[in-house]
Amino acid sequence: MKILILSPHMDDAFLSLGGFVSRLSMLHDFEILNIFSYDPWVLDDFKTTNKMENINIRKKEEMLNASIAGIKTNFLDLPAGWKERGYSKWQTNVDRKIDKKILIEVFNYLEKLVAFFDLIFSPLGIGGHVDHKLIRGIACKLTLSKIFYYEDLPYAVEKDFFRYVDNFRKKQCLLNHVFFLNNKEIKKKEVFVRNYKSQLTKEEMELVMRYTRGEIDHKISKTSSEIIWTYKDNIPKIKNLQDYKKDE
Numbered sequence: 734m735k736i737l738i739l740s741p742h743m744d745d746a747f748l749s750l751g752g753f754v755s756r757l758s759m760l761h762d763f764e765i766l767n768i769f770s771y772d773p774w775v776l777d778d779f780k781t782t783n784k785m786e787n788i789n790i791r792k793k794e795e796m797l798n799a800s801i802a803g804i805k806t807n808f809l810d811l812p813a814g815w816k817e818r819g820y821s822k823w824q825t826n827v828d829r830k831i832d833k834k835i836l837i838e839v840f841n842y843l844e845k846l847v848a849f850f851d852l853i854f855s856p857l858g859i860g861g862h863v864d865h866k867l868i869r870g871i872a873c874k875l876t877l878s879k880i881f882y883y884e885d886l887p888y889a890v891e892k893d894f895f896r897y898v899d900n901f902r903k904k905q906c907l908l909n910h911v912f913f914l915n916n917k918e919i920k921k922k923e924v925f926v927r928n929y930k931s932q933l934t935k936e937e938m939e940l941v942m943r944y945t946r947g948e949i950d951h952k953i954s955k956t957s958s959e960i961i962w963t964y965k966d967n968i969p970k971i972k973n974l975q976d977y978k979k980d981e
C-alpha cells in the first residue's frame with residue numbers, strides 16, 4: 734500500500750502518527766508531505782535572527798525522523814498561516830480572502846496526488862490551528878474512500894481543544910478506530926517526539942507521550958494507541974493494515 738500523510742507543519746505527522754508509522758513502515762510505502770514548511774517558528778532557545786536558519790533547524794528535525802523511520806518526507810514550502818500568511822493568531826478560521834490562492838493551489842496539487850496513493854491521512858483539526866483546518870477542509874473534498882484523519886498532537890492533550898472538531902466529525906459522520914501500539918512502537922514514537930527539540934518543551938513532549946499511552950482522562954482508549962477517524966466504509970481498510978504484524 735502507498736500511504737500519504739499530510740502534515741501541515743514539519744512535526745505534525747510524527748507527533749500524531751509516529752507509532753502508526755513505526756509499525757507499518759516496513760510493510761507499506763509511506764510518504765509525508767509537509768505543506769506549510771516555510772515556517773520559522775521555533776522555541777526561544779533556538780531562535781536566530783535569520784528566518785531560513787530557523788526553517789532549516791525544523792527541516793533537519795523532520796528529516797532525521799524520516800530517516801530513522803525509513804520513509805520519504807517532502808516539503809512544499811508554502812508559508813505558514815500565523816505571521817507568514819498574515820493571520821494574527823494561529824487558532825482561527827480559514828479566511829477565504831487571505832487564502833484564496835493557497836486553497837486553489839493546495840487543492841489542485843493534492844487532487845493530482847490522490848491517484849498515486851491508496852490511503853491519505855489528514856489532520857482532524859483538534860486545537861483549531863488555521864493551517865490544520867485548511868488541510869482538513871481540502872481532504873474532505875478529495876476521494877473519501879482514501880481519506881483518514883489523525884488526532885492532532887500536542888493539541889489533543891487539551892480536552893477543550895476537541896470542540897474544534899465536534900461539528901466536523903458530526904457532519905462527516907466519522908467513526909474512530911483505535912490503533913493499538915506495543916512497547917517497541919511506543920519507544921520509537923518517543924524517539925520521534927524527542928527529536929522535535931525546537932518545537933516542544935520537555936513538558937509538552939511528556940504530555941504527548943502520556944496521551945499516546947492512554948494516560949490522559951479524556952482519550953477514548955486507555956491503552957497505548959493512536960486514534961484514527963474515518964468514514965464507516967473505510968474502517969476495514971485500517972483494520973487490515975494492522976493485521977500485517979501482531980503485537981509482540
Ligand SMILES: [Zn+2]
Nearest residue numbers: 741742745862
Ligand atoms: Zn501543525
